[in-house]
Amino acid sequence: MTSNGNAKQVKVLVLGSGPAGYAAALYAARAELQPVVLTGMQLGGQAALTYTIENYPGFPEGVGGAQLGELFQKQAEYFGAVTEFASASAVDLSQRPFKVESDNGDYLADSLIVGTGASPNHLGISGEVELTGRGVSYCATCDGWFFKDKKVVVVGGGDSALEEGLFITRYASSVTIIHRREEFRASPILQHRAKEHPKVNFILNTIVTEVIGTDKLESLKLKNVQTGVETLFETDGLFIFIGHTPNTQMFQGQLEMTDLGYISVNDRMETNIAGVFAAGEAADPHFRQVVTSAGMGAAAAIQATRFLEASTAPVGESK
Numbered sequence: 001m002t003s004n005g006n007a008k009q010v011k012v013l014v015l016g017s018g019p020a021g022y023a024a025a026l027y028a029a030r031a032e033l034q035p036v037v038l039t040g041m042q043l044g045g046q047a048a049l050t051y052t053i054e055n056y057p058g059f060p061e062g063v064g065g066a067q068l069g070e071l072f073q074k075q076a077e078y079f080g081a082v083t084e085f086a087s088a089s090a091v092d093l094s095q096r097p098f099k100v101e102s103d104n105g106d107y108l109a110d111s112l113i114v115g116t117g118a119s120p121n122h123l124g125i126s127g128e129v130e131l132t133g134r135g136v137s138y139c140a141t142c143d144g145w146f147f148k149d150k151k152v153v154v155v156g157g158g159d160s161a162l163e164e165g166l167f168i169t170r171y172a173s174s175v176t177i178i179h180r181r182e183e184f185r186a187s188p189i190l191q192h193r194a195k196e197h198p199k200v201n202f203i204l205n206t207i208v209t210e211v212i213g214t215d216k217l218e219s220l221k222l223k224n225v226q227t228g229v230e231t232l233f234e235t236d237g238l239f240i241f242i243g244h245t246p247n248t249q250m251f252q253g254q255l256e257m258t259d260l261g262y263i264s265v266n267d268r269m270e271t272n273i274a275g276v277f278a279a280g281e282a283a284d285p286h287f288r289q290v291v292t293s294a295g296m297g298a299a300a301a302i303q304a305t306r307f308l309e310a311s312t313a314p315v316g317e318s319k
């Protein structure tokens with residue numbers, strides 16, 4: 001990393017410190033490109049939010065989410081990657097080097113790897129924002145402990161909802177999973193575990209329409225989508241796992257994306273702008289796993305290395 005006026009000049013700038021970001025950083029570091037990783041607000045990414053990851057190869061008994069994030073970081077840094085605790089706030093991709101503004105100053109990057117991942121979706125109902133942190137949560141590993149011997153509701157029907165719901169059973173007296181459909185999207189093994197668990201109950205074909213409480217969550221208003229009948233459900237906690245939205249708003253108008261905001265990449269992780277690559281959940285609406293995100297990150301860095309090798313423009317000049 002060198003300095004150009006106030007801006008730091010880098011060969012490879014990686015946005016995001018999740019599996020995609022640090023896998024990219026590892027490969028770029030081993031190609032001796034001294035990548036710089038801007039961590040964003042969530043060091044380790046979403047993976048670091050989950051208690052245990054059982055499906056990342058190489059860990060037969062599973063690995064803690066936060067622990068895996070630390071290992072990714074350590075390995076990339078061992079080979080020369082630099083971690084900077086900053087979030088990108090704006091990008092100018094109209095010419096190389098690409099300009100990235102952050103709360104840690106500006107960067108000029110000869111190539112850019114976007115691994116900004118995704119953030120949890122909100123229900124968008126009355127009381128949800130007001131009671132977030134006062135009973136409403138999007139992270140079981142972060143907040144599960146606060147619900148020791150308490151009643152908890154989990155909303156969602158995918159892997160995250162069931163996995164995190166099962167995790168909360170170690171603290172809560174009961175976990176009620178509320179799902180708007182009859183069928184779950186979650187994998188059969190998780191469905192089986194949840195159905196067998198003595199603390200887990202299900203309310204199906206039902207949505208939460210209001211979060212009620214003054215200083216803390218007291219109850220939820222529920223609506224059965226088949227009968228239209230509304231009921232009140234007393235609970236101490238509400239954990240919401242209803243999918244994610246890619247963190248790509250910053251690239252609107254510059255990078256091509258799908259209607260849902262996923263950055264469009266080809267099978268080499270190339271975006272519509274030469275020298276800009278995207279990997280992981282920022283570009284992947286399909287798989288959304290640690291292993292696939294890390295794989296995309298590695299692929300992006302391999303391609304960035306080839307791009308820089310083929311590029312005739314010296315670092316710091318527009319191509």
Ligand SMILES: Cc1cc2nc3c(=O)[nH]c(=O)nc-3n(C[C@H](O)[C@H](O)[C@H](O)COP(=O)(O)OP(=O)(O)OC[C@H]3O[C@@H](n4cnc5c(N)ncnc54)[C@H](O)[C@@H]3O)c2cc1C
Nearest residue numbers: 016017018019020040042045046047088117280281288290
């Ligand atoms: C509760 C939960 C449980 C999960 N369990 C599993 C599991 O068991 N197995 C599995 O394979 N997958 C699991 N996943 C999915 C897995 O965590 C993700 O697929 C993976 O983390 C995606 O990696 P990523 O690097 O693409 O993005 P993310 O992990 O979302 O990381 C994005 C990174 O970008 C950073 N960032 C965002 N905006 C900016 C910005 N403006 N500037 C700089 N940085 C920015 C963030 O701080 C973060 O570091 C789980 C997810 C959740 C939420």
